[in-house]
Amino acid sequence: MDDADTSEIDALFVGNMLAGQLSGQNHLGALVADFAGLRGIEAVTVEAANASGGAAVRQAVLAVKSGLVQTALVVGVEKMTDQTGSPVVSAMASGLDADYEAVHGQTLAGTGALLMRRYMYEFGVDVADFAGFSVNAHANGAENPLAMFQNRLKAERFTMAPPVAEPVSLFDAAPAGDGAAAVIITSSERAADMVPNPVEIAGSAMATDTIGLHDRRDLMVLAAAAKSAQKAMQAAGVTPEDIDLFELHDSFTVMAALSLEASGFAERGEGWKLARDGEIGRNGRIPISTMGGLKARGNPMGATGVYQVVEVAQQLRGQAGACQVPDARIGMAQNIGGSGATAVTHILRR
């Protein structure tokens, strides 16, 4: 709100997944509106599991586009440290199918493990082949003063990490934690009066898939990610070749590989090669996790999708500091919920 010269915010969309379960506090719309000095405005919480933040951005886009809302504030927020241990793991698993997955003890990391095991089996790769994703994320996080982990990771250490849910290890899995991010969305006409360097939302799309892994036609295709990426690119009139950076949902290394494939940056079963070949780095073919990604910046569930959009905007505005991708003009953010049941893709352009 300090960054954008605006006194006219008339709607608030809060992206949050777990405040009810972990803090006993629902109704964040009214609460955040009041605490942010916006008492009285239209305000609501948007939830789509880990994709809540991206979904909140999407609602703000719809609201502004409707003309019934002039300027919207999007806040992604998650406070996960009010509780520790199994309540947090259980709460995170509420983004999966409660009746078919969570009730049997399945967790978010457990679904990551199923996907990673299948990926290794189908495409003949090893655990070590995923190392590049985490090495890149940590290298970028080390340059981001707001990242949760600011340490670099050596590739040879990757396979030595303690397991979380085999084959997912501590170095595959993004860390949950507290966090909040915010972005202001308004019409193109108003934006020019509010900031000297507005960023255009050129494409916005959201899609779903089965909530349970067992109902997927093909476990190795993130159908919601593919659909939302295609729709967003179509709306923006761009192809993967036009995208200068991609803030994807690297909750697990295998999700990074699957997101790259679903979004058209790699063929089926070949997303991991982009990491192996250094193509995901700041000067590579498609830079990802440029501020650390979920893996190193941190993954505060419902806040993550808003972080992604903020980070893409910072890149396009040349405000990414040591993490800056040279001459970034078009960036993409993709937020994924559950084990892929929801995906929200935004394409931003300067």
Place this chain on the structure above:
Amino acid sequence: MDDADTSEIDALFVGNMLAGQLSGQNHLGALVADFAGLRGIEAVTVEAANASGGAAVRQAVLAVKSGLVQTALVVGVEKMTDQTGSPVVSAMASGLDADYEAVHGQTLAGTGALLMRRYMYEFGVDVADFAGFSVNAHANGAENPLAMFQNRLKAERFTMAPPVAEPVSLFDAAPAGDGAAAVIITSSERAADMVPNPVEIAGSAMATDTIGLHDRRDLMVLAAAAKSAQKAMQAAGVTPEDIDLFELHDSFTVMAALSLEASGFAERGEGWKLARDGEIGRNGRIPISTMGGLKARGNPMGATGVYQVVEVAQQLRGQAGACQVPDARIGMAQNIGGSGATAVTHILRR
């Protein structure tokens, strides 16, 4: 979906408050989309405590108005019987201020009690003066085969009810329970092709107030309800005199009185007189709770606001059976969250 001839639903908005807390199931957007045969569409959960249903309708209105969504399905759903007793009471209290109210043991019924006590003190009325609200709701619920309570209530029994949180008694408080309702929202052009008798959403508005009662400037003014009602009426170009029925948020009898006052149907401190004088009945000046209201139809939290809109639509389409308000042309629905921190008002016209 059977009622409207449509194969083109492209977005789903789920109004829900408590599935994460009571059923360990978040991510209802993807889940309901898949289970309703709409796998793949854009889908999200909208939460604003007890106003979640109305807020979901509001998001659908914004989405369709944006032109980025053609036809939206709104589903309000709450399943409260997965648990019983204090977990349910605690979960419902998550719509209040967790740090200042719920942590001290305050409950939803407790805030109703504070408001009712203050109302009695400021305006010099007795518990018995609220009887008319419940008598009317039960009389209407008795004619609604879908109502939770289909028994009539005699005014003389009202003050004999066991207390819930004094002065709120069992006959002041709406019953929580399981429930679901759905409505389809599309553009005016498409609506005519989908049903023979579409209902127009002539006004839609949402507003907030402080989440905690202690921060209100005036406890006897539901500021969010007033603001959203004014905006919705302005958009529809109507005044309270034009409204033929009003599905208000009678979670407690005092909330019915305060809603009538905030929405311009009565002066400050005089809403209860409409009940006393029989003006809220089917043939009165402003019929309310025409299908039983929260008190007799039931109050399934996040579903309630969608029930309200469905019931208004049924009234305007002449499909309300024995509950039919004669020649209803314009109806209003108002859904309130927490102790009044969120309010969503819709005005419908045939």
